[in-house]
Amino acid sequence: MSPGPGFATIGVVGAGAYGAALALAASRAGRTVRLWARDAATVEAIDRTRQAPRLPGIDLPAAVQATARRGDLAGCDALILAVPTQSLRQACAEMAPALPCGIPVVSAAKGIEQASGLFPTQIIAAAWPGAPTAILSGPSFAADIGRGLPTAVTLASGAPDLAQALAEALSSPAFRIYHSGDPRGVEIGGAAKNVLAIAAGIAIGLGFGESARAALVARGFAELRRFGEAHGAEPETLMGLSGLGDVVLSCASPQSRNFAYGLALGRGMSPAEASGGRLAEGAFTAPILASMARAGGIETPIAEAVAAIIAGRSGVREAVAALLARPLKAE
Ligand SMILES: NC(=O)C1=CN([C@@H]2O[C@H](COP(=O)(O)OP(=O)(O)OC[C@H]3O[C@@H](n4cnc5c(N)ncnc54)[C@H](O)[C@@H]3O)[C@@H](O)[C@H]2O)C=CC1
Ligand SMILES: O=C(CO)COP(=O)(O)O
Numbered sequence: 001m002s003p004g005p006g007f008a009t010i011g012v013v014g015a016g017a018y019g020a021a022l023a024l025a026a027s028r029a030g031r032t033v034r035l036w037a038r039d040a041a042t043v044e045a046i047d048r049t050r051q052a053p054r055l056p057g058i059d060l061p062a063a064v065q066a067t068a069r070r071g072d073l074a075g076c077d078a079l080i081l082a083v084p085t086q087s088l089r090q091a092c093a094e095m096a097p098a099l100p101c102g103i104p105v106v107s108a109a110k111g112i113e114q115a116s117g118l119f120p121t122q123i124i125a126a127a128w129p130g131a132p133t134a135i136l137s138g139p140s141f142a143a144d145i146g147r148g149l150p151t152a153v154t155l156a157s158g159a160p161d162l163a164q165a166l167a168e169a170l171s172s173p174a175f176r177i178y179h180s181g182d183p184r185g186v187e188i189g190g191a192a193k194n195v196l197a198i199a200a201g202i203a204i205g206l207g208f209g210e211s212a213r214a215a216l217v218a219r220g221f222a223e224l225r226r227f228g229e230a231h232g233a234e235p236e237t238l239m240g241l242s243g244l245g246d247v248v249l250s251c252a253s254p255q256s257r258n259f260a261y262g263l264a265l266g267r268g269m270s271p272a273e274a275s276g277g278r279l280a281e282g283a284f285t286a287p288i289l290a291s292m293a294r295a296g297g298i299e300t301p302i303a304e305a306v307a308a309i310i311a312g313r314s315g316v317r318e319a320v321a322a323l324l325a326r327p328l329k330a331e
Contacts, residue, residue, distance in 0.1 A: 205266015
Protein backbone atom coordinates (compact mmCIF):
# COMPACT_ATOMS: atom_id res chain seq x y z
CA MET A 1 0.00 0.00 0.00
CA SER A 2 1.32 3.47 -0.79
CA PRO A 3 1.18 6.14 1.92
CA GLY A 4 -1.71 8.57 1.52
CA PRO A 5 -1.01 12.28 1.83
CA GLY A 6 -0.39 13.54 5.32
CA PHE A 7 0.20 10.33 7.25
CA ALA A 8 3.44 8.99 5.82
CA THR A 9 5.13 8.81 9.21
CA ILE A 10 3.41 7.62 12.38
CA GLY A 11 4.77 7.93 15.90
CA VAL A 12 3.80 5.29 18.45
CA VAL A 13 4.39 6.15 22.11
CA GLY A 14 4.73 3.12 24.38
CA ALA A 15 6.63 0.05 23.18
CA GLY A 16 4.61 -2.47 25.18
CA ALA A 17 2.60 -5.27 23.60
CA TYR A 18 -0.01 -3.10 21.93
CA GLY A 19 2.35 -0.28 20.91
CA ALA A 20 4.60 -2.79 19.15
CA ALA A 21 1.59 -4.46 17.48
CA LEU A 22 0.19 -1.15 16.24
CA ALA A 23 3.61 -0.07 15.01
CA LEU A 24 3.80 -3.28 13.01
CA ALA A 25 0.25 -2.81 11.71
CA ALA A 26 1.07 0.74 10.60
CA SER A 27 4.18 -0.48 8.80
CA ARG A 28 2.09 -3.12 7.02
CA ALA A 29 -0.16 -0.26 5.88
CA GLY A 30 2.88 1.33 4.23
CA ARG A 31 3.80 3.86 6.90
CA THR A 32 7.20 4.65 8.31
CA VAL A 33 6.97 4.24 12.08
CA ARG A 34 8.90 5.66 15.00
CA LEU A 35 8.26 3.53 18.08
CA TRP A 36 9.05 5.50 21.22
CA ALA A 37 9.99 3.70 24.44
CA ARG A 38 10.67 5.58 27.62
CA ASP A 39 13.60 3.37 28.55
CA ALA A 40 16.74 2.94 26.50
CA ALA A 41 16.93 -0.79 27.38
CA THR A 42 13.75 -1.49 25.38
CA VAL A 43 15.13 0.42 22.38
CA GLU A 44 18.41 -1.47 22.65
CA ALA A 45 16.51 -4.80 22.83
CA ILE A 46 14.42 -3.94 19.76
CA ASP A 47 17.50 -2.81 17.81
CA ARG A 48 19.37 -5.98 18.73
CA THR A 49 16.63 -8.59 18.32
CA ARG A 50 14.14 -6.77 16.02
CA GLN A 51 11.46 -7.90 18.45
CA ALA A 52 9.72 -5.94 21.22
CA PRO A 53 10.20 -7.58 24.64
CA ARG A 54 6.42 -7.50 25.35
CA LEU A 55 5.58 -8.96 21.92
CA PRO A 56 8.00 -11.86 21.72
CA GLY A 57 8.28 -14.00 18.61
CA ILE A 58 7.10 -11.25 16.25
CA ASP A 59 9.72 -9.68 13.99
CA LEU A 60 9.51 -5.93 13.44
CA PRO A 61 10.43 -4.71 9.95
CA ALA A 62 13.03 -2.04 9.22
CA ALA A 63 10.21 0.50 8.66
CA VAL A 64 9.68 0.42 12.45
CA GLN A 65 12.47 2.37 14.11
CA ALA A 66 12.68 2.33 17.90
CA THR A 67 13.83 5.40 19.75
CA ALA A 68 13.93 6.85 23.27
CA ARG A 69 14.48 10.41 21.98
CA ARG A 70 11.35 12.55 21.94
CA GLY A 71 12.85 14.72 19.22
CA ASP A 72 12.74 11.77 16.81
CA LEU A 73 8.94 12.05 16.85
CA ALA A 74 8.97 15.69 15.70
CA GLY A 75 8.51 14.82 12.01
CA CYS A 76 5.57 12.47 12.57
CA ASP A 77 2.21 13.19 10.93
CA ALA A 78 0.14 11.56 13.69
CA LEU A 79 0.82 10.02 17.07
CA ILE A 80 -0.64 6.88 18.63
CA LEU A 81 -0.44 6.71 22.43
CA ALA A 82 -0.29 3.04 23.42
CA VAL A 83 0.21 3.41 27.16
CA PRO A 84 -2.04 2.39 30.09
CA THR A 85 -4.91 4.80 30.77
CA GLN A 86 -3.49 5.88 34.12
CA SER A 87 -0.25 6.91 32.33
CA LEU A 88 -1.90 8.75 29.44
CA ARG A 89 -1.84 12.19 31.05
CA GLN A 90 1.85 11.87 31.87
CA ALA A 91 2.65 10.67 28.34
CA CYS A 92 0.84 13.70 26.88
CA ALA A 93 2.68 16.07 29.19
CA GLU A 94 6.01 14.55 28.12
CA MET A 95 5.25 14.57 24.41
CA ALA A 96 3.38 17.84 23.86
CA PRO A 97 6.41 20.17 24.14
CA ALA A 98 8.45 18.08 21.64
CA LEU A 99 5.82 17.86 18.90
CA PRO A 100 4.30 20.27 16.39
CA CYS A 101 1.11 22.02 17.39
CA GLY A 102 -1.98 20.42 15.89
CA ILE A 103 -0.60 16.90 15.37
CA PRO A 104 -3.48 14.38 15.64
CA VAL A 105 -3.19 12.23 18.78
CA VAL A 106 -4.86 8.81 18.82
CA SER A 107 -5.28 6.92 22.09
CA ALA A 108 -5.22 3.13 22.08
CA ALA A 109 -5.91 2.90 25.84
CA LYS A 110 -8.97 1.15 27.26
CA GLY A 111 -9.98 2.65 30.56
CA ILE A 112 -11.11 5.60 32.65
CA GLU A 113 -8.69 7.84 34.56
CA GLN A 114 -9.18 7.11 38.26
CA ALA A 115 -8.37 10.59 39.52
CA SER A 116 -10.71 12.44 37.16
CA GLY A 117 -13.30 10.06 35.68
CA LEU A 118 -12.13 11.15 32.21
CA PHE A 119 -12.07 8.92 29.14
CA PRO A 120 -8.89 8.75 27.00
CA THR A 121 -9.77 11.44 24.43
CA GLN A 122 -10.84 13.74 27.28
CA ILE A 123 -7.52 13.16 29.04
CA ILE A 124 -5.64 14.08 25.86
CA ALA A 125 -7.80 17.17 25.35
CA ALA A 126 -7.04 18.26 28.92
CA ALA A 127 -3.31 17.48 28.88
CA TRP A 128 -2.52 18.49 25.30
CA PRO A 129 -4.59 21.55 24.44
CA GLY A 130 -5.17 22.02 20.71
CA ALA A 131 -4.37 18.46 19.65
CA PRO A 132 -7.08 16.84 17.50
CA THR A 133 -7.98 13.63 19.34
CA ALA A 134 -9.11 10.15 18.33
CA ILE A 135 -9.55 6.74 19.91
CA LEU A 136 -8.71 3.34 18.45
CA SER A 137 -10.40 0.39 20.12
CA GLY A 138 -11.95 -2.96 19.35
CA PRO A 139 -11.40 -6.70 19.66
CA SER A 140 -7.72 -7.21 18.96
CA PHE A 141 -5.07 -9.06 20.91
CA ALA A 142 -1.59 -7.64 20.28
CA ALA A 143 -0.30 -11.14 19.52
CA ASP A 144 -3.04 -11.70 16.91
CA ILE A 145 -2.21 -8.43 15.15
CA GLY A 146 1.46 -9.32 15.35
CA ARG A 147 0.89 -12.68 13.68
CA GLY A 148 -1.07 -11.00 10.90
CA LEU A 149 -4.35 -12.72 11.85
CA PRO A 150 -7.50 -10.97 10.60
CA THR A 151 -8.51 -8.24 13.04
CA ALA A 152 -11.03 -5.38 12.91
CA VAL A 153 -11.18 -2.33 15.17
CA THR A 154 -12.81 1.10 15.21
CA LEU A 155 -11.11 4.49 15.08
CA ALA A 156 -13.32 7.35 16.24
CA SER A 157 -12.97 11.08 16.48
CA GLY A 158 -15.26 14.03 17.07
CA ALA A 159 -13.83 15.14 13.70
CA PRO A 160 -15.21 12.33 11.49
CA ASP A 161 -13.02 13.30 8.48
CA LEU A 162 -9.92 12.82 10.63
CA ALA A 163 -11.19 9.43 11.81
CA GLN A 164 -11.74 8.34 8.22
CA ALA A 165 -8.36 9.59 7.00
CA LEU A 166 -6.50 7.89 9.86
CA ALA A 167 -8.48 4.68 9.44
CA GLU A 168 -7.58 4.58 5.74
CA ALA A 169 -3.92 5.38 6.43
CA LEU A 170 -3.51 2.64 9.05
CA SER A 171 -5.60 -0.18 7.55
CA SER A 172 -4.10 -3.14 5.75
CA PRO A 173 -5.71 -6.34 4.45
CA ALA A 174 -5.53 -8.19 7.79
CA PHE A 175 -6.00 -5.13 10.03
CA ARG A 176 -9.26 -3.47 9.09
CA ILE A 177 -10.12 -0.18 10.73
CA TYR A 178 -13.70 1.07 10.64
CA HIS A 179 -14.19 4.77 11.28
CA SER A 180 -16.71 6.48 13.56
CA GLY A 181 -17.75 9.93 14.74
CA ASP A 182 -18.63 8.65 18.24
CA PRO A 183 -15.42 8.63 20.29
CA ARG A 184 -17.33 8.46 23.61
CA GLY A 185 -19.16 5.33 22.57
CA VAL A 186 -15.93 3.69 21.41
CA GLU A 187 -13.98 4.52 24.56
CA ILE A 188 -16.80 3.48 26.91
CA GLY A 189 -16.97 0.07 25.24
CA GLY A 190 -13.21 -0.40 25.62
CA ALA A 191 -13.22 0.66 29.27
CA ALA A 192 -16.26 -1.32 30.39
CA LYS A 193 -15.41 -4.55 28.58
CA ASN A 194 -12.31 -4.97 30.75
CA VAL A 195 -14.44 -4.88 33.91
CA LEU A 196 -16.82 -7.45 32.42
CA ALA A 197 -13.89 -9.64 31.39
CA ILE A 198 -12.74 -9.72 35.02
CA ALA A 199 -16.27 -10.70 36.11
CA ALA A 200 -16.43 -13.46 33.48
CA GLY A 201 -13.02 -14.75 34.58
CA ILE A 202 -14.21 -14.85 38.20
CA ALA A 203 -17.28 -16.89 37.25
CA ILE A 204 -15.19 -19.41 35.32
CA GLY A 205 -12.55 -19.49 38.08
CA LEU A 206 -15.27 -20.32 40.59
CA GLY A 207 -16.29 -23.24 38.39
CA PHE A 208 -19.74 -21.82 37.58
CA GLY A 209 -19.66 -23.02 33.97
CA GLU A 210 -20.55 -21.69 30.55
CA SER A 211 -24.24 -20.97 31.19
CA ALA A 212 -23.28 -18.66 34.04
CA ARG A 213 -20.70 -16.96 31.84
CA ALA A 214 -23.30 -16.32 29.13
CA ALA A 215 -25.74 -14.88 31.67
CA LEU A 216 -23.04 -12.64 33.11
CA VAL A 217 -21.95 -11.40 29.68
CA ALA A 218 -25.54 -10.58 28.68
CA ARG A 219 -26.36 -8.80 31.96
CA GLY A 220 -22.96 -7.12 31.88
CA PHE A 221 -23.58 -5.86 28.39
CA ALA A 222 -26.88 -4.39 29.61
CA GLU A 223 -24.84 -2.48 32.23
CA LEU A 224 -22.41 -1.30 29.58
CA ARG A 225 -25.32 0.00 27.49
CA ARG A 226 -26.96 1.80 30.42
CA PHE A 227 -23.67 3.42 31.38
CA GLY A 228 -22.77 4.24 27.79
CA GLU A 229 -26.08 5.75 26.81
CA ALA A 230 -26.13 7.85 30.00
CA HIS A 231 -22.75 9.25 28.92
CA GLY A 232 -23.85 10.11 25.40
CA ALA A 233 -22.71 6.99 23.51
CA GLU A 234 -24.61 5.98 20.38
CA PRO A 235 -26.38 2.61 20.82
CA GLU A 236 -25.01 1.43 17.44
CA THR A 237 -21.47 2.07 18.61
CA LEU A 238 -22.02 0.00 21.76
CA MET A 239 -23.36 -2.83 19.59
CA GLY A 240 -20.31 -2.64 17.31
CA LEU A 241 -16.70 -3.80 17.33
CA SER A 242 -15.54 -1.62 20.21
CA GLY A 243 -18.48 -2.59 22.48
CA LEU A 244 -20.11 -5.94 21.91
CA GLY A 245 -17.22 -7.16 19.77
CA ASP A 246 -14.64 -6.59 22.49
CA VAL A 247 -16.94 -7.96 25.22
CA VAL A 248 -17.25 -11.19 23.23
CA LEU A 249 -13.48 -11.48 22.78
CA SER A 250 -12.33 -10.50 26.25
CA CYS A 251 -14.96 -12.44 28.21
CA ALA A 252 -14.25 -15.62 26.26
CA SER A 253 -10.50 -15.93 26.17
CA PRO A 254 -7.82 -16.56 28.81
CA GLN A 255 -5.56 -14.70 26.36
CA SER A 256 -7.22 -11.57 27.80
CA ARG A 257 -5.22 -10.34 30.76
CA ASN A 258 -8.40 -9.02 32.35
CA PHE A 259 -10.13 -12.37 31.99
CA ALA A 260 -7.01 -14.14 33.31
CA TYR A 261 -6.95 -11.76 36.29
CA GLY A 262 -10.60 -12.62 37.07
CA LEU A 263 -9.86 -16.31 36.62
CA ALA A 264 -7.09 -16.08 39.23
CA LEU A 265 -9.41 -14.21 41.64
CA GLY A 266 -12.10 -16.85 41.14
CA ARG A 267 -9.58 -19.59 41.91
CA GLY A 268 -8.78 -17.95 45.21
CA MET A 269 -5.83 -15.63 44.61
CA SER A 270 -5.79 -12.24 46.31
CA PRO A 271 -6.19 -9.12 44.11
CA ALA A 272 -2.50 -8.36 44.68
CA GLU A 273 -1.38 -11.79 43.46
CA ALA A 274 -3.89 -12.19 40.65
CA SER A 275 -2.39 -9.84 38.05
CA GLY A 276 0.98 -11.61 38.08
CA GLY A 277 2.59 -8.26 37.22
CA ARG A 278 0.62 -7.97 33.98
CA LEU A 279 -1.56 -5.01 33.11
CA ALA A 280 -5.27 -5.60 33.86
CA GLU A 281 -6.86 -2.23 32.98
CA GLY A 282 -10.24 -3.30 34.36
CA ALA A 283 -8.85 -3.41 37.90
CA PHE A 284 -8.26 0.36 37.64
CA THR A 285 -11.48 1.05 35.75
CA ALA A 286 -13.94 -0.92 37.91
CA PRO A 287 -13.91 1.40 40.97
CA ILE A 288 -14.18 4.65 39.01
CA LEU A 289 -16.80 3.25 36.63
CA ALA A 290 -18.89 2.00 39.57
CA SER A 291 -18.56 5.31 41.38
CA MET A 292 -19.49 7.33 38.25
CA ALA A 293 -22.49 5.05 37.73
CA ARG A 294 -23.58 5.46 41.35
CA ALA A 295 -23.28 9.24 41.05
CA GLY A 296 -25.43 9.17 37.93
CA GLY A 297 -28.06 6.80 39.36
CA ILE A 298 -27.10 4.07 36.84
CA GLU A 299 -27.37 0.47 38.01
CA THR A 300 -24.10 -1.44 37.46
CA PRO A 301 -24.18 -4.31 39.98
CA ILE A 302 -21.53 -6.36 38.16
CA ALA A 303 -19.04 -3.47 38.09
CA GLU A 304 -19.88 -2.81 41.76
CA ALA A 305 -19.14 -6.45 42.62
CA VAL A 306 -15.80 -6.38 40.73
CA ALA A 307 -14.83 -3.11 42.44
CA ALA A 308 -15.73 -4.52 45.87
CA ILE A 309 -13.64 -7.66 45.30
CA ILE A 310 -10.62 -5.68 44.09
CA ALA A 311 -10.84 -3.30 47.06
CA GLY A 312 -11.02 -6.27 49.45
CA ARG A 313 -14.48 -5.21 50.67
CA SER A 314 -15.94 -8.49 49.52
CA GLY A 315 -14.78 -12.03 48.84
CA VAL A 316 -15.55 -13.53 45.42
CA ARG A 317 -18.19 -15.97 46.73
CA GLU A 318 -19.86 -13.30 48.84
CA ALA A 319 -19.98 -10.89 45.87
CA VAL A 320 -21.44 -13.50 43.55
CA ALA A 321 -24.00 -14.52 46.20
CA ALA A 322 -25.08 -10.86 46.43
CA LEU A 323 -25.49 -10.72 42.63
CA LEU A 324 -27.59 -13.89 42.65
CA ALA A 325 -29.76 -12.55 45.46
CA ARG A 326 -30.81 -9.49 43.45
CA PRO A 327 -34.58 -9.31 42.93
CA LEU A 328 -35.84 -10.85 39.70
CA LYS A 329 -37.27 -8.20 37.39
CA ALA A 330 -38.36 -7.65 33.82
CA GLU A 331 -35.42 -8.03 31.45
N1 LIG B 1 -2.11 -5.91 24.67
C1 LIG B 1 -3.25 -5.94 23.97
O1 LIG B 1 -3.60 -6.96 23.37
C2 LIG B 1 -4.10 -4.72 23.90
C3 LIG B 1 -3.90 -3.62 24.70
N2 LIG B 1 -4.72 -2.52 24.59
C4 LIG B 1 -4.56 -1.35 25.46
O2 LIG B 1 -3.32 -0.74 25.20
C5 LIG B 1 -2.87 -0.07 26.38
C6 LIG B 1 -1.42 -0.49 26.64
O3 LIG B 1 -1.45 -1.89 26.87
P1 LIG B 1 -0.25 -2.86 26.54
O4 LIG B 1 0.65 -2.33 25.49
O5 LIG B 1 -0.83 -4.19 26.32
O6 LIG B 1 0.50 -2.86 27.94
P2 LIG B 1 2.01 -3.25 28.27
O7 LIG B 1 2.06 -3.42 29.74
O8 LIG B 1 2.47 -4.36 27.39
O9 LIG B 1 2.83 -1.96 27.84
C7 LIG B 1 2.58 -0.69 28.34
C8 LIG B 1 3.76 0.17 27.94
O10 LIG B 1 3.49 1.53 28.28
C9 LIG B 1 4.72 2.07 28.74
N3 LIG B 1 4.41 3.26 29.52
C10 LIG B 1 3.78 3.34 30.70
N4 LIG B 1 3.70 4.62 31.07
C11 LIG B 1 4.27 5.37 30.11
C12 LIG B 1 4.50 6.75 29.91
N5 LIG B 1 4.09 7.65 30.80
N6 LIG B 1 5.14 7.14 28.80
C13 LIG B 1 5.53 6.24 27.89
N7 LIG B 1 5.36 4.92 28.01
C14 LIG B 1 4.74 4.49 29.12
C15 LIG B 1 5.37 0.94 29.52
O11 LIG B 1 6.75 1.17 29.66
C16 LIG B 1 5.05 -0.23 28.64
O12 LIG B 1 6.05 -0.42 27.65
C17 LIG B 1 -3.83 -0.48 27.50
O13 LIG B 1 -4.77 0.54 27.72
C18 LIG B 1 -4.53 -1.71 26.94
O14 LIG B 1 -5.85 -1.88 27.43
C19 LIG B 1 -5.72 -2.46 23.68
C20 LIG B 1 -5.97 -3.53 22.85
C21 LIG B 1 -5.20 -4.75 22.92
O1 LIG C 1 -8.23 -5.25 24.72
C1 LIG C 1 -7.86 -6.37 24.44
C2 LIG C 1 -8.48 -7.16 23.37
O2 LIG C 1 -9.33 -6.39 22.58
C3 LIG C 1 -6.79 -6.99 25.23
O3 LIG C 1 -7.36 -7.46 26.37
P1 LIG C 1 -6.54 -7.55 27.72
O4 LIG C 1 -6.02 -6.17 28.04
O5 LIG C 1 -7.53 -8.06 28.70
O6 LIG C 1 -5.42 -8.52 27.46
